[in-house]
Amino acid sequence: MTTVANDRNTDLRVIGKSLPRVDAVGKLIGLTAYADDIELPGTLFCKLLRSHHPHARVLSIDTSAALAMEGVVAVITGVDLPIKYGIMPTSQDEHALENEKVRFVGDPVAAVAAVDEETALAACRVIEVVYEPLEAIESIEHALLPPTDEPIHDYAGPGNIHRMGALEFGEVDEGFAKSSFIREDVFFYEGNTHLPMEQHSAIATYVGDQLTLWSSTQNPHYVHRALSRVFDMPMGHIRVVAAPHGGGFGGKSDPFSHEMAVSKLAMITGRPVKCTLTREEVFYVHRGRHPVLMWVRTGVSQDGKILAMHFRTALDGGAYGSYGPASMLYTGALQTTTYNIPAYRFEGVRVFTNKAPCGPKRGHGTPQPRFALELHLDKIAESIGLDPVELRRRNYVKPYSRTINHLRITSCGIEEVTDQVINASRYHERKKQLGHGMGFAVSSYMCGAGLPIYWNKLPHSECIIQVNRGGVSLYCGATDIGQGSDTVLATVAAEQLGLWPTDIRIVSGDTGLTPVDLGSYSSRVTFMAGNAALQAAKEMRDILVEVVAEKMECSPGDVMVGEGKIGELSFEDAALLAQERLGVLTTRGSYTPPRDIGGKYKAAGVGPSPAYSYSAAVVDLNADPYSGEIRLNKVWIAHDIGRSINSLAVKGQVEGGVYMGLSEAMMEGQLYRNGLHKQPSMLDYKSFTFLEMPEVETFLVDTVDLEGPYGAKEAGQGPLLPVIPAVVSAVYDALGVWVDEVPITPDKIMRALDARAKGREGRYGPKKFPQISYPPIVKVPPFDATSSAF
Template sequence: MTDERKTNSFQIVGKNAALVDAWKKVTGEGLYTDDFRIAGLLTGKIVRSTRAHARIVKVDTSRALAMEGVRAVVTGLDPGAGVKFGVLPISKDETALAVDRVKYVGDCVAAVAADDEETATAAAESIEVEYEDLEPCLDPRKALQPQSVPLQTKSPDGTNLHKAVDQAFGDVEAAFQASAAVSGGRYEFAPVTHAFTEPHCVIAHFEPDGRLVVISAQQVPHYLHRAMAEVMQMPMHRIRIVRPMVGGGFGGKSDPFPHEMVAALLARRAGRPVKINFDREDVFLTNHGRHPTQYDIRIGMASDGAITGLDAKALIDGGAWGSFGVVTTYYNGVLSQGPYKIPNFRYSGRRVYTNKPPSGAMRGHGSVNARFAIESELDRLCEQLGLDPFDVRKKNALAPNSTTVNQFRITSTGLVECLDRTRAASQWDRKFRRMPYGRGIGLGCGFYISGSALPIHFDFHPDPKYGQIPQSTVHVKIDLDAGVTVHSLAADTGQGSDTMLAQCVAEPLGIPLSRVRVRTEDTDLAPIDLGSYSSRVTFMAGNAARNAAIAALEKLQIAAARLTGRPAQSFIARDEKLIDVTDPAVAVSFDAAVREAMRGTGALQATGSYQSPRLGGSFKGANAGLSPSYSFQAFVAEVEVDPETGAVRVTDVWAAHDCGRALNPVVVQGQIEGSVHMGLGQALSEDMRYLKGQVLNANLLDYKVFTSVDTPRIHSIVVESIDPEGPFGAKECGEGALAPVIPAVANAIYDAVGVRLTSVPMTAEKILAGIRKVGRGAKPKLPAGAAR
């Protein structure tokens, strides 16, 4: 094959395409988990802990068991209910139900399955749990001290420390000594959560032959498959995971969850299918949202604007369980290595357990909080040194084909183009420091992985001493109807990955999307894929799909050669034909090629896979943050601040994102726009509030997701750096676009009213207090050196 990444003569790739399942969504015919209708289906309800930290003395289920219509009751003593699981094999600390101790208000203690919701609710409420209260640990700072009863038994020194990461490259202190300016501060982050519109839902069902079928709103069916096998003590081949349409995930459906295990335990006990459909409150209590964090940072800068060093320290509040927390602890540091050259770097991260709903992975996992701190401090340094924020970021931008100090391999980068285009589109030079008091404009940049190069299970590790199973495998099947079926376990959660797979298969085969059907919902049908998280799907599953299509094409080329007597390699696939490039008059229809290829063999099968190259250094933690490619962003936000109320209205966001190649531009724009919306929530309005460890606003009225009238005009700018290894040059676009909007808004608020906020959400109250402190009318001045 020629390297088609460099060409622009695509027929499918790069063209706007409606999602292949869009019609199901607009007609309401798509089935989400709660839409399945199964005979004999029972309703499951979970009994949740009312205590933040307590020993379970007794769980009295007798009243529930005696109720008419109750079919099963399970507690932590049920077989399997106490088996430890967790998304990361190195930090399995969850159980389906609390065995002897509850760890947060909302922890799962028992569960019932009943004929209907009314009975199930009454039965769950009838279960009496006797507790012996223990001292809860709610403050992450106190979690670092020895505890009377540590949350997890493995905690070192009796503290609630979960993970410590310390990394240093170069000499930060010496670099700071030699810097023209060093700026730093403490940044604080309230907990935020995914707030997808579809609450978690699961159906578990034992088929008559004893096989377990689990239908669940999941981003990573494979991890659920593994965890379910361990908890239910069944071999994986006796379990089938079905992932129907998913109403948004954003990281919040990427762990294997206790409620999924509970549904299976109930189904086993009841001998009937059981559904657990969450109320909105359950969703908040399950959480796994972005970690509340305290982030201390210092950045040094030379007088010419070159970054000399970065020193960061993170205290990360993990809540009751590990989840993805080990990764979070690394990412808070290592993902600060981009998008700028940072010659000296030091990071110290501590993730602690507290008696709160667990934190986990959320869109932009691990990079978002650090970005707010870094981009804010860069603006401070620019101001101190009289430099222009755009120029400084451009000067420091990581170069293509370079290596960071912690040995990330940088291949493609469109950061400079992102900067140039947002600067122009936002009319920055006319606005920055030049608008009337109360109006401001600000810049923020970003950087994110296109999937993690190193998988979390050794089975998929590329080193020969481990499994070397590719992270993504795609099967393509072409049968007599000459339709192309794509099998993959990449989970479409609304981001459009099914459509992406269809495009990556259709392009090499020269066929329209209407010939392609994508089947990704079933572990029985699909080869393993590590699912939809860490923004990996386009890069990894996309490459696997493309490789599978190319393998299928080879068979069709041979068939075309047989039919025409021309050499196989002279055929290209285009317009539903295999065409001889040396003589375009010689062509075989796709259908004819398929029939010929099936001669003596039957349906065509082809496999493609993706395995990340071996990357990175050999120091401890070198694997964290490695990715075959990185995305880059530059965003500008324009705001109006009401100086009397402190209220901020973001009027416009110009969001330039380098996605390598936009396989489906309208979808890329959608990802950027959605990321901006979600980032604005963390910036301005969203905040999981707690009262003695109990979530105070576990509903969509009090947890403030922006409505249409709160959301600014979003101008997405798609930058295409054409990645050398991405499928058709593509890389991620689903996560990196969240982080930059937060510092962009913060820097814009500073431009508007001279108030520099260091904690999110940046509420009206904080801004008003800031205005009072700096004085009204304190509009920052344009630095002399930055005038254009």
């Protein structure tokens, strides 16, 4: 790992150091209790009965045989949970247990609480459900046709269309008219799933009008809200605790049926109730990467400047809304944060199908268009005889600029990350050789969504620091899903207070104890919770410094903080002195994104972020022209991190992002056949083992963002993005054929080679983009700095 530092601030003691995570030891010795490890006295075990039909009316449910079984304590159905919920205000379309209609194989219809899992499962199997099957929709194309039976949902529409959008910025037709070269391409990105190692689990208690839920969730606040809605119960009577988390990647961001079911069953039985999903059920819970069909048309000038771009997407949303309205808009939002596109038109549609619902996965809605855009640019570069890196450089956005779709760009290391990987990989010195190739791509990602998921004016993240008898506790709703947010918060506070990160006790992700942080999604925690923690820590530092300055009879500016000391006093003595005077010491911090970071047009809420990270990757591989098999040799990845709070943790995020990008580029796919998930197991849903993973060389570029905590930006999602197109580009470099579809599997590569051998275009991918009746284009006026929505 190489860090490219752009500032001279060498005073920092712990920020940026390569330190172990604060929660490492518990995880290493097996002591950390994940949700399924929690067992309370008298716990009952819950199993969900799930639909066997992709699309059917529920005519009747008979639970009597289950209730009669020995060991069964309670059985519930949709009658017991009649209120719908959903993560987005516009998609309140899920029942915890479906009572009238099921929409995919795996849709829950009943829940059993029993003395053990074995009994609960046996009871589920004797529940009799009578279904009336309906036509099942399995593809985007099918969903665009008028339904023969009935639409999957009775809202949105027409037919099975969930959401559409059509926006234009600048003069697109004019841009194309001025272009000297125009190219169109079609791409398909197969959906895939998060595959967290930990299967989702939740355990609830209901004692004295207080419901408590421990769950492997990324977003305890949103679960809290959903529970309040479903049970029509004040939020003050509900506590949601994000248990130590065994992997999220976006897959534990929605409120889920099993969370509702254990809560209801705890209320009914008065006993703790736990539900842990099986691996197969995790595939049904899904909320993973949307399959997206994409069409892109770009006009460039003679010297390779982009003059106009028209981007169309069609997303297969699966059976429910989930984050879908946002997912759809994200497929069009961030093309502009890497390239200066003076005229841009976006049309998107999300359809419902009878498959497990899609949602956010690492990069939410942006890996698909990034894959398409980067390859499209490669093809344009080749068509006009320009080096693909040079073409991109000619169009890169500039720091502190405004995109055509009104996004505010601040710190931007896109040039630097490009330099790092291009130079280190000797990309331009590679020799043309059949079977060996290199591919390059860049990307950017948000440091947190600029708007909350539901409209409110409250801060996005809040934090309390308490110093009591010399001990420091930091309370924040942020949820450590493995990305290291507890470590980030502890490090930020430690720097201010002159302590070591492990000196700070972190209490996080607990709606009963911590102020709200919206959750671990959109790469928001370092930036937003980090800023909240920084504010609280600075205030605490000021309090301590003032008290010590008084005692030392000097000015506060002369009190040095560091190495466990505040001035002449140890931290503990300083804290006790302050507490003598002031009582228990508490400070708070909060973070709300600035108001001017986005536009005010309808749909402008998706895309704005207080800052964007930038990543570039070069992939080096061998692709066998006789088998299509790929052997990855090395990946160079450079990431504009702003500044690392903990460089070891950042390196881990970057390498993990590279890995996940490679694995989904080459083998992961949430495939369906005959209305069923084709491979709901860890054996058949392929993900990389140690043996597929190549060497990774990481470069961290410090751009020191002016608004990030200590200049920090995100690392959790961005580094995944350039890897996927870089793999496909490298295969083209090696074999001279395009696979315009991921995953790029050996059989697809061979089909492209076969096509070329038969004299056709050396390509595998979708032939055409369907005819879609998008709504009329909304022409958005240019950004007006005086009237932003924020």
